[in-house]
Amino acid sequence: MKKKILLVSRDKSIFDGISSALGLRTQAGLAWDGRAADALKVLASKTIDLVIVHEDLPDMSCRVFVEKLVQTNPFTDCVVVSGLSAGEFHEVYEGLG
Numbered sequence: 129m130k131k132k133i134l135l136v137s138r139d140k141s142i143f144d145g146i147s148s149a150l151g152l153r154t155q156a157g158l159a160w161d162g163r164a165a166d167a168l169k170v171l172a173s174k175t176i177d178l179v180i181v182h183e184d185l186p187d188m189s190c191r192v193f194v195e196k197l198v199q200t201n202p203f204t205d206c207v208v209v210s211g212l213s214a215g216e217f218h219e220v221y222e223g224l225g
Contacts, residue, residue, distance in 0.1 A: 130157040132175065136167040136193070137182035142209070147178060151181040160188065171201050183210040194224050 133150075135143045140160050147158060150174060157177075161167040164185045170176070179197060183190040197206055210217055 131177040132157040133159070133178045133180065134167060134170060134176045135160045135180050136162075136164060136185065137209075138162060138184055138186045139182075142178065142182050146209075147205065163188075164188045168193070168196055168200070171204065174202055176201070178205045178207070180207045182207060182211065183212070191220055191224075194221065198224055 134154060135146070135158065137143060137160070140162065143160065150158075160169070161170060164181075164187050167179070167181075171179070181190060185193060190210075194206060194208065197204060198207065208217075213221060
């Protein structure tokens with residue numbers, strides 16, 4: 129069974145390297161969304177195995193997006209791509225898994 133991965137970022141090209149490294153194409157279960165609110169709608173209507181989200185979203189903070197994701201889809205794995213140091217990241221995302 130193919131894993132379904134949702135990439136969420138302001139700019140789709142941010143994930144070019146990740147997509148290539150994973151060797152995935154859209155047909156293999158890879159999808160992209162440019163707005164956090166739209167991604168949450170997708171997550172409400174489809175089973176997604178992994179969400180990879182860039183910290184710079186156009187319509188809400190990444191922290192708020194991850195909080196909503198955890199509340200509605202607690203078993204969906206989530207990766208945040210961030211430029212924060214390890215300590216800063218821990219402070220911002222502490223308590224979210």
